[in-house]
Every structure is written in C-alpha cells, then in structure tokens.
Amino acid sequence: MTTSFKNDDEITEIIRGSETILDKNTQDLKTINTKLDICSDHLSVYGYAMFDPVWKGLYNTYARGVTIRLLTEITKDNIDHCKKLCSIAEVRHIDNIKGNFGIGDESDYRATPKIDSINFAPKELIKSTVKTFVEQQQLFFDMLWEKSISAEQRIKEIEYGIKREFIETINDPVKVKTIALDLLSNAKKEILIIFSDSHLINIEANRELIEILQKKQEDKNVTIKMIFSSDTKTEILDLINVKGKSKDKRGWSHSTTGLEFQKMQPKMNTGVSIFVIDGEYSLSIESNPKSSLGEFNLFGLSSYSNSQSTVMxxxxxxQLIWMQNSLHLQLRQANKKLKLYNKIQKEFIDTAAHELRSPITPIISLASMLSPNREVQNQEEYNSLVEIIVRNAERLNSLAKDLLDVTKIESHSMNLKSEVFDIVNLVKDIIEGHTTSLKFDTIKNIQIVFTSNGLEKLNVKGDRTRIIQVFENLLDNAIRFSDEFIQTRQEILRREKSMIQIIIDKSTTHDNSSAHLLTCIKDNGPGIDSATMPKLFKKFTTQDPNGNGLGLYISKGIVEAHGGKIWAKNNPNKDGASFFFTLPMYIK
Incomplete structure (x- = not known):
C-alpha cells in the first residue's frame, strides 16, 4: 500500500509492507548515479550485510562507481558485518544512533522506523524528493558525519580495548559541576587541582566538592595535591572547618594519605581552574565573572578531555606551577638563612675582634714597657712582663687556630687524615700528660681516672690529631671547671680531691649492623646552667670568662666529620656534668 503527496515534480510517499519496501529500495538503488548516504542503527547493519537482495543491490551500486557513505554504531556484536560493509563503503561510527534513513544523490530521501531485532524487517517507509526537506536531512547527515569517527578506529577500540580520546567543550554549568564531582568521586590514585578563583567553591551549592575531597583524603590510595589562589585558600579552609572532624593547623583532618597544597603566586593566576584525575582525565573551568555568589552559573566555559596530549x-x-612555588619557597627560605647567616657572621666578626683584642692589648702595652726608652726596675719585673706577654701571645695563637678551625668547619673544608690507631693508648698518653702537669700545680687538687671496661685495645680509623684535639678540649674544660669549683669552696674542700672520670666502652646498634666507640668524660664541677645547655655546642658559648667559647663547637665539628655524635648532660644530684661522644670503630 502506498500513500502519495505530490507538489509539482516533488513527491512524498508512505510505503507499507515489508516486501513492497524491499522491492522499492532494491529497484531505486539502480537509479542512483553518484552518491548514497546511509544512516543506520546497530541492528539494521545486519540486514545490509547478510540479507542477500540488499547486499547485492549495494554491491552493484558500488560497482557502478557510486560513492557510498554508511554511518552506524559499531558494536562488538555487529563488528564482523561492519567489516564486510567496509569493502564497498566508507563506514564511520557514532554512539547511540537511532533510526534509519538514506539520501541518494542529495535529492531522494527515505527513512524507516527503528527496529527492535535483526530479524525484524521494517513495515513502513517514508520516501520524499521535496528539495527543502531533503537538503535539511542532508545537512543533518553531514553534521553527524563530522562528529563520527572512522570504522578503523572504532574496530581497534573494540578489538584491542583502546579507550577513545575526546575533547568536549561545555557551556552548561550544571553539566560541568556534575562532571567535576563524578571525576573526584571516582579518583583511584591521584587528584591534582588548581583553584584559581574562590567563586568556584565559595557558595553552599559547592560544598559537595569539599566533602568529596575530605573523603578522598581519608583514602590511603589517593594522593591529593592542590594549588590555591591567595583568596581561595582561605575560602576552602573556612569550608573545611565547618566539618566536625579532627583538624590540623591547616584545617584538614589528619590522615595517612599524602595531602599537599601550595599558594599560587598572583602573576600565575589565569582565572582558569584545572582538575586532573589519575593522569587520565582533565577538566578546565573558566570562572564566570558576571555571576554573583548566589547564582549557580558561576562555572564559565569548560573543557573536558581524556586526550593523552591534553591531559599531559x-x-x-x-607541575611547573608546583615547582615554581617550591623554588619560590626555597628562595624565601634561602633569603632568610642568608640574612641569619649575615647576622651570625657579623656577630662572629664582632666577637672574634673582641677576643683578639683581649690578648693583643696587654701584649702591646707590656711590650712598650720593655722598649729601650723605658727602664725596668729589676730582673724579676722583667721576667714577669715577658711571661705575661708570652702567655697572651699563646692565647692569641690558640684563638687564631680555633678561628681557622671554625672557618674550615663552616666551609666544610676540614681535611681529615685517615689512619688506624688504638684509642685506649691514645687516652692513656693524654691523661699522663695532664697528670704530670697537675702534680706540679699546688693549687689544683684534681685526679683523673680512666676506665676502659677491661678492653685493652680499641681501634678507630680517623684523624689522630683531631681526635686528640677533641679529648684535650673536653678534658681542659673538665679540669678548668673542677678547679674553679674547688676554689670557690676551698675553705671546705681544700684537702679534698676533685675527680674526673674518662670512660671508654664499645657499643653496637640495636640490629648489630655496626659498632662504635662511646666515650664519657665526667667531672664533679658546678655543672651546666639551664641557660647555656640549649646552645652549648654553638660558637662563643661558654661559662668561663677566660674561655673563647669555640672549643665545644670545634669538637662537635670534628666528631661529626668522623661520623659520630656528641652531647652533654648534667649528672644527678648536681654533681657536675658529663660529656659523651661516639666514633665508628674500625673492624677488619
């Protein structure tokens, strides 16, 4: 049955009956001269490829030189049929195409309803040659053709599991927000966000975004990195602080998940916020400067993509902004350190100048008293002046050496000689030298006791001279403060001996992977006052008015250069102080 509508040479027909439709289509294929465009759903493709009369009609049309374009949805179920059709037509894929229509020579349009199965033949056909209507449908086909992808690409996606890349421009704020929340909710590994405008998260409608981020923060598998504009950071933290969770000082709940954020430098703020999820999807959002905080359309033009080149x-x-921010922070910290270093350097120079002036002043004044133009009353006075000059010259020489050592430590240029030596014998030699000098001192009443816990030999590899310097500094301090303590109480303790203990032992790490030497030098002097303890090993720190405050600093530098550690503590019951240091042992 056929119903026709005619207008001059233009005609529109409705043809009914499956056999009639088949005969009409196969006959009309013979009249097409140059071009045939077909749009078909995924089920109708089966009829073109497998129903013999239709296939023969299409094949003969192709053989006559007619260009055939077929637009359909290629699926894993119809892929073989589509491959067959590729031999006679240019086939392209578009998702979710519905209905079936064709246009011959851009002048003859026909369409059938959507079918529900591959075995169901259409029972109605609309055929029209009305020019305006055909042109409209041709334009519609061409638009779909431009949005489609090649059959070759789609077949590869199906056969090799390749994910199709896309770039979508979106101007619908509702859709943009939905995509953003969906991406964040489905993140599995990494979330990278640049918040360039506080409008994006400033209103109640977008609390969902913050809530999702809070949940993802608790996911141990997801790393979150965010870059904020200066105003956005405050807005985000204000929103997060509304939640009744345990917060750190930044407003985020404590979590084992890596969460980092940085502040964007103003010149880097482009007004575009960026979301990158799992290195697979990107969403860039322009803020809408015309929207008020109460409006929902605060999202401007957006771009959504999974294209690898776009996402990368x-x-x-x-990463560039993150790195620049990190470098900027490092630069600020370096500037702070430089200012601090300049301050320390100035203080060092001022203190060093003062320390140098102390021995130089008596040397100059006393030396002038020994000039030929001045007379010395007797030899005893002469010898006394020379002795003072020599003593201050030695003090000056010692200070110069210490300052040189300080410079080497701070510039990391202290060159250590490497040799293996027995630390037990070395300590015995040092003690012997001090014991001998103490015997001839009628004022000091000090005894040095050495204990090596039964160990007759302990080998250390390092600079022997520098290790001696450490022992000498610590032992000199112990003697000096023990002597001072005795003299302040000499009416009571004149006949008592002050004892200094040097204890050496061997120690190992908890896993027995390495052994080291532990040395303790213990005195029963006045101890270390609480104000001095925190800065004990810093330059120019001393409780001795006659000391330069460099010995402990230098000792620390030497010990650490050997891979050891040094520390101090007061003894119980206010009975002096103990200094400890470790050195790696030499084991063949």
Whole structure:
C-alpha cells in the first residue's frame, strides 16, 4: 500500500509492507548515479550485510562507481558485518544512533522506523524528493558525519580495548559541576587541582566538592595535591572547618594519605581552574565573572578531555606551577638563612675582634714597657712582663687556630687524615700528660681516672690529631671547671680531691649492623646552667670568662666529620656534668 503527496515534480510517499519496501529500495538503488548516504542503527547493519537482495543491490551500486557513505554504531556484536560493509563503503561510527534513513544523490530521501531485532524487517517507509526537506536531512547527515569517527578506529577500540580520546567543550554549568564531582568521586590514585578563583567553591551549592575531597583524603590510595589562589585558600579552609572532624593547623583532618597544597603566586593566576584525575582525565573551568555568589552559573566555559596530549599538558602546567612555588619557597627560605647567616657572621666578626683584642692589648702595652726608652726596675719585673706577654701571645695563637678551625668547619673544608690507631693508648698518653702537669700545680687538687671496661685495645680509623684535639678540649674544660669549683669552696674542700672520670666502652646498634666507640668524660664541677645547655655546642658559648667559647663547637665539628655524635648532660644530684661522644670503630 502506498500513500502519495505530490507538489509539482516533488513527491512524498508512505510505503507499507515489508516486501513492497524491499522491492522499492532494491529497484531505486539502480537509479542512483553518484552518491548514497546511509544512516543506520546497530541492528539494521545486519540486514545490509547478510540479507542477500540488499547486499547485492549495494554491491552493484558500488560497482557502478557510486560513492557510498554508511554511518552506524559499531558494536562488538555487529563488528564482523561492519567489516564486510567496509569493502564497498566508507563506514564511520557514532554512539547511540537511532533510526534509519538514506539520501541518494542529495535529492531522494527515505527513512524507516527503528527496529527492535535483526530479524525484524521494517513495515513502513517514508520516501520524499521535496528539495527543502531533503537538503535539511542532508545537512543533518553531514553534521553527524563530522562528529563520527572512522570504522578503523572504532574496530581497534573494540578489538584491542583502546579507550577513545575526546575533547568536549561545555557551556552548561550544571553539566560541568556534575562532571567535576563524578571525576573526584571516582579518583583511584591521584587528584591534582588548581583553584584559581574562590567563586568556584565559595557558595553552599559547592560544598559537595569539599566533602568529596575530605573523603578522598581519608583514602590511603589517593594522593591529593592542590594549588590555591591567595583568596581561595582561605575560602576552602573556612569550608573545611565547618566539618566536625579532627583538624590540623591547616584545617584538614589528619590522615595517612599524602595531602599537599601550595599558594599560587598572583602573576600565575589565569582565572582558569584545572582538575586532573589519575593522569587520565582533565577538566578546565573558566570562572564566570558576571555571576554573583548566589547564582549557580558561576562555572564559565569548560573543557573536558581524556586526550593523552591534553591531559599531559595540564599535568605539565600543574607541575611547573608546583615547582615554581617550591623554588619560590626555597628562595624565601634561602633569603632568610642568608640574612641569619649575615647576622651570625657579623656577630662572629664582632666577637672574634673582641677576643683578639683581649690578648693583643696587654701584649702591646707590656711590650712598650720593655722598649729601650723605658727602664725596668729589676730582673724579676722583667721576667714577669715577658711571661705575661708570652702567655697572651699563646692565647692569641690558640684563638687564631680555633678561628681557622671554625672557618674550615663552616666551609666544610676540614681535611681529615685517615689512619688506624688504638684509642685506649691514645687516652692513656693524654691523661699522663695532664697528670704530670697537675702534680706540679699546688693549687689544683684534681685526679683523673680512666676506665676502659677491661678492653685493652680499641681501634678507630680517623684523624689522630683531631681526635686528640677533641679529648684535650673536653678534658681542659673538665679540669678548668673542677678547679674553679674547688676554689670557690676551698675553705671546705681544700684537702679534698676533685675527680674526673674518662670512660671508654664499645657499643653496637640495636640490629648489630655496626659498632662504635662511646666515650664519657665526667667531672664533679658546678655543672651546666639551664641557660647555656640549649646552645652549648654553638660558637662563643661558654661559662668561663677566660674561655673563647669555640672549643665545644670545634669538637662537635670534628666528631661529626668522623661520623659520630656528641652531647652533654648534667649528672644527678648536681654533681657536675658529663660529656659523651661516639666514633665508628674500625673492624677488619
């Protein structure tokens, strides 16, 4: 049955009956001269490829030189049929195409309803040659054709599991927000966000975004990195602080998940916020400057993509901003350190100048008293002046050496000689030298006791001279403060001996992976006052008015250069202080 509508040479027909439709289509294929465009759903493709009369009609049309374009949805179920059709037509894929229509020579349009199965033949056909209507449908087909992808690409996606890349421009704020929340909710590994405008998260409608981020923060598998504009950071933290969770000082709940954020430098703020999820999806959102805080359309033009090149570009932008922020922070910290260093250097120079002036002043004044133009009353006075000059010259020489050592430590240029030596014998030699000098001192009443816990030999590899310097500094301090303590109480303790203990022992790490030497030098002097303890090993720190405050600093530098540690503590019951240091032992 056929119903026709005619207008001059233009005609529109409705043809009914499956056999009639088949005969009409196969006959009309013979009249097409140059071009045939077909749009078909995924089920109708089966009829073109497998129903013999239709296939023969299409094949003969192709053989006559007619260009055939077929637009359909290629699926894993119809892929073989589509491959067959590729031999006679240019086939392209578009998702979710519905209905079936064709246009011959851009002048003859026909369409059938959507079918529900491959075995169901259409029972109605609309055929029209009305020019305006055909042109409209041809334009519609061409638009779909431009949005489609090649059959070759779609077949590869199906057969090899390749994910199709896309770039979508969106101007619908509702859709943009839905995509953003969906991406964040489904993140599995990494979330990178640049918040360039506080409008994006400033209103109640977007609390969902913050809530999702809070949940993802608790996911141990997801790393979150965010870059904020200066105003956005405050807005985000204000929103997060509304939640009744345990917060750190930044407003985020404590979590084992890596969460980092940085502040964007103003010149880097482009007004575009960027989301990159799992290195696979990107969403860039322009803020809408015309929207008020109460409006929902605060999202401007947006771009959504899974294109690898696009996503990698956004990752590079994020990493560049992150790196620049890190470098900026490091530069600020370096400037602070430089200012502090300049201050310390000035204080060092001022203190060093003062320390140098102390021995130089008596040397100059006393030396002038020994000039030929002045007379010395007797030899005893002469010898006394020379002795003072020599003593201050030695003090000056010692200070110069200490200052040189300080310079080497701070510039990391202290060259250590490497040799293996027995620390037990070395300590015995040092003690012997001090014991001998103490015997001839009628004022000091000090005894040095050495204990090596039964160990007759302990080998250490390092600079022997520098290790001696450490022992000498610590032992000199112990003697000096023990002597001072005795003299302040000499009416009571004149006949008592002050004892200094040197204890050496061997120790190992908890896993027995390495052994080291532990040395303790213990005195029963006045101890270390609480104000001095925190800065004990810093330059020019001393409780001795006659000391330069460099010995402990230098000792620390030497011990650490050997891979050891040094520390001190007061003894119980206010009975002096103990200094400890470790050195790696030499084991063949």
């Amino acid at each position: 570009s956004y990752i590079s932008i994020f």
